[in-house]
Amino acid sequence: xxxxGRFGDFGGFYVPEVLIPALEEIERAFYRFKxxxxxxxxxxxxxxxxAGRPTPLYFAKRFSEYVGFKVYVKREDLLHGGAHKxxxxxxxxxxxxxxxxxxxxxxxxxxxxxxATAMIGALFGMQTxxxxxxxxxxxxxxxxxxxxxxxxEVIPVAGGTGTLKDAINEALRYWTANVIDTFYxxxxxxxxxxYPTVVKHFQMPIGTEARKQCIEQIGKPPDMVVACVxxxxxxxxxxxxxxxxxxxRLIGVEAGGEGVQTGKHCATLLEGKIGVFHGSRSxxxxxxEGQIYETxxxxxxxDYPAVGPEHCFxxxxxxxxxxxxxxxxxxxxxxxFTKSEGILPALESAHALAFLISQKGKLPKDTVAVINLSGxxxxxxxxxxxxxxxx
Amino acid sequence: MTTYKETFGxxxxxxxxxxxxxxxxxxxxxLSVVKSAIDAGADVLELGIPFSDPIxxxxxxQKADIRALNAGMTVRKALDFIKRVTxxxxxPIGLLVYYNLVYQYGTEKFLKDFKAAGGSSVxxxxxxxxxxxxxxxxxxxAGLETVFMITPVTTxxxxxxxxxxTTGFIYTVSLLGVTGERASxxxxxxxLVTKLKTLTDVPVCVGFGVSSPQHAKAIAAAGADGVIxxxxxxxxxxxxxxxxxxxxxxxxxxxxQVKSVLE
Numbered sequence: 001x002x003x004x005g006r007f008g009d010f011g012g013f014y015v016p017e018v019l020i021p022a023l024e025e026i027e028r029a030f031y032r033f034k035x036x037x038x039x040x041x042x043x044x045x046x047x048x049x050x051a052g053r054p055t056p057l058y059f060a061k062r063f064s065e066y067v068g069f070k071v072y073v074k075r076e077d078l079l080h081g082g083a084h085k086x087x088x089x090x091x092x093x094x095x096x097x098x099x100x101x102x103x104x105x106x107x108x109x110x111x112x113x114x115x116a117t118a119m120i121g122a123l124f125g126m127q128t129x130x131x132x133x134x135x136x137x138x139x140x141x142x143x144x145x146x147x148x149x150x151x152x153e154v155i156p157v158a159g160g161t162g163t164l165k166d167a168i169n170e171a172l173r174y175w176t177a178n179v180i181d182t183f184y185x186x187x188x189x190x191x192x193x194x195y196p197t198v199v200k201h202f203q204m205p206i207g208t209e210a211r212k213q214c215i216e217q218i219g220k221p222p223d224m225v226v227a228c229v230x231x232x233x234x235x236x237x238x239x240x241x242x243x244x245x246x247x248x249r250l251i252g253v254e255a256g257g258e259g260v261q262t263g264k265h266c267a268t269l270l271e272g273k274i275g276v277f278h279g280s281r282s283x284x285x286x287x288x289e290g291q292i293y294e295t296x297x298x299x300x301x302x303d304y305p306a307v308g309p310e311h312c313f314x315x316x317x318x319x320x321x322x323x324x325x326x327x328x329x330x331x332x333x334x335x336x337f338t339k340s341e342g343i344l345p346a347l348e349s350a351h352a353l354a355f356l357i358s359q360k361g362k363l364p365k366d367t368v369a370v371i372n373l374s375g376x377x378x379x380x381x382x383x384x385x386x387x388x389x390x391x
Numbered sequence: 392m393t394t395y396k397e398t399f400g401x402x403x404x405x406x407x408x409x410x411x412x413x414x415x416x417x418x419x420x421x422l423s424v425v426k427s428a429i430d431a432g433a434d435v436l437e438l439g440i441p442f443s444d445p446i447x448x449x450x451x452x453q454k455a456d457i458r459a460l461n462a463g464m465t466v467r468k469a470l471d472f473i474k475r476v477t478x479x480x481x482x483p484i485g486l487l488v489y490y491n492l493v494y495q496y497g498t499e500k501f502l503k504d505f506k507a508a509g510g511s512s513v514x515x516x517x518x519x520x521x522x523x524x525x526x527x528x529x530x531x532x533a534g535l536e537t538v539f540m541i542t543p544v545t546t547x548x549x550x551x552x553x554x555x556x557t558t559g560f561i562y563t564v565s566l567l568g569v570t571g572e573r574a575s576x577x578x579x580x581x582x583l584v585t586k587l588k589t590l591t592d593v594p595v596c597v598g599f600g601v602s603s604p605q606h607a608k609a610i611a612a613a614g615a616d617g618v619i620x621x622x623x624x625x626x627x628x629x630x631x632x633x634x635x636x637x638x639x640x641x642x643x644x645x646x647x648q649v650k651s652v653l654e
Binding site for chain 2: 001004012013014015016017018020021022159160165166169172173176177178179180273275276277278279284286288289290291292
């Protein structure tokens with residue numbers, strides 16, 4: 001490897017030997033092509049014409065009135081596929097194409113990354129397999145169907161807890177046996193190097209655009225930038241635009257599930273202990289002995305016991321703050337935001353909204369918050385209906 | 392304590408190395424099974440501490456890990472298990488473990504305690520030579536040998552570096568994939584072993600997908616110093632969970648058969 005993939009002491013590439021050449025190959029290709037004019041031009045065109053970039057920065061007037069300060073919403077939910085995931089799948093998919101790979105595999109939790117990969121598999125004419133835990137295939141059946149319509153094969157993973165971590169286990173095992181012609185299109189800023197760096201790179205347009213739009217619309221950077229954190233790709237994407245604006249608070253919101261005190265949550269940064277899992281050193285939800293815990297969240301996309309190494313670094317260096325939002329507050333936020341703006345947020349993104357609601361009446365009214373609305377909530381309507389039947 | 396080099400040197404044939412998940416299906420049964428494997432002629436043991444997310448393992452060993460964890464296996468109990476085995480007979484024990492378990496226990500303390508229990512070498516499934524400093528120093532300090540993997544996709548240049556870091560034996564992965572039974576032996580074994588033998592004089596053992604006495608014989612004929620058989624044996628545990636007598640006798644018979652083709 002050219003780079004050790006470290007963020008402080010976090011990150012690295014802790015994988016079985018058989019995967020090392022494949023990771024090295026991706027790293028080499030990434031550094032070779034990321035600045036290549038032909039690659040950049042093709043990716044820009046795909047971002048613009050296929051995915052719908054740039055996405056708007058929208059002033060949520062009625063929601064702002066509700067919380068008592070100014071809330072601007074980065075509308076990643078408007079992207080093709082309904083979430084920020086397409087930024088990364090277009091980037092890595094194009095990288096795979098430039099590398100001459102013909103097959104894609106990916107893991108998925110909520111199905112958003114799986115769908116975004118299936119779309120790109122169709123777009124580039126690549127054979128695509130998506131690994132998805134059986135708990136998730138049940139709670140996100142519409143996304144499963146969409147992936148299949150795009151021509152992807154969805155492989156249900158029953159082992160372990162039947163969620164995202166087990167889907168990753170199985171995708172890694174499959175990749176081990178098929179490293180020669182298959183590109184593993186990893187979905188978040190976690191996993192072994194170079195993925196945290198690669199995925200961040202392809203999610204950076206969120207932050208770059210958001211900062212530029214703030215200057216254009218408000219005349220200055222915001223006071224805070226808020227995003228939900230599962231693995232952490234949408235958060236890194238938007239945070240990265242403001243790293244140099246030292247006064248801008250960066251706030252990541254983890255899933256508090258049924259409440260961190262119940263143990264049923266995925267508040268990895270806040271409640272986890274440092275360990276090594278899925279190729280990376282990061283905070284982890286684990287037993288004293290290091291067995292990995294089952295996690296819980298109302299949103300499938302945050303249900304993961306590890307977290308991106310750069311977030312661990314941002315936490316320890318105090319450049320970013322991390323908080324949690326519990327399921328019930330997230331469902332409230334979903335309802336409040338939808339009623340005030342006519343926009344259905346993904347339950348993942350609703351965690352960030354829940355944090356803003358928790359600040360209602362606590363911040364000066366001229367405070368400007370930018371929140372990354374990382375995905376739209378159509379996929380979650382069934383879950384919300386289960387928890388909160390519409391009268 | 393004899394080194395692997397001495398162990399393999401003395402044998403004048405390929406060593407038979409069965410693999411077991413410690414505590415599968417429970418502590419006492421697992422111990423009886425391992426003892427009967429020793430009695431049947433195992434030369435070296437490869438033992439794994441069960442982990443919740445074993446990414447290098449196929450379904451058979453995953454299930455064994457879950458059985459062992461459900462029966463209450465812990466890292467501390469696993470070390471006790473190893474002590475019980477070496478009390479029974481002095482036999483080289485190679486450990487296969489996922490890094491997080493070592494890391495949480497405290498790497499130095501873990502390796503010291505493993506050595507005290509009678510262990511010989513450690514292979515961390517998800518730690519490559521690039522990060523081997525995290526384990527090599529403490530292993531040497533504890534008096535343990537190191538084992539690293541080489542696969543069919545490892546370049547020659549990297550294979551040489553791996554051999555340099557290896558003080559015990561090279562665990563040669565015979566195929567692209569995770570552990571598990573295979574109907575036929577990978578055709579990559581012979582060229583890989585031949586190549587490694589020209590690159591290094593560190594002992595070379597072969598594992599992954601080794602499922603029959605014929606496979607073992609072919610690996611020995613290719614020039615390997617040892618044959619590691621895991622999933623095939625672990626499957627005999629899985630298939631006989633309700634009949635521990637049969638479990639033990641099937642494993643004994645199988646090990647005796649493999650041993651006879653190696654001798």
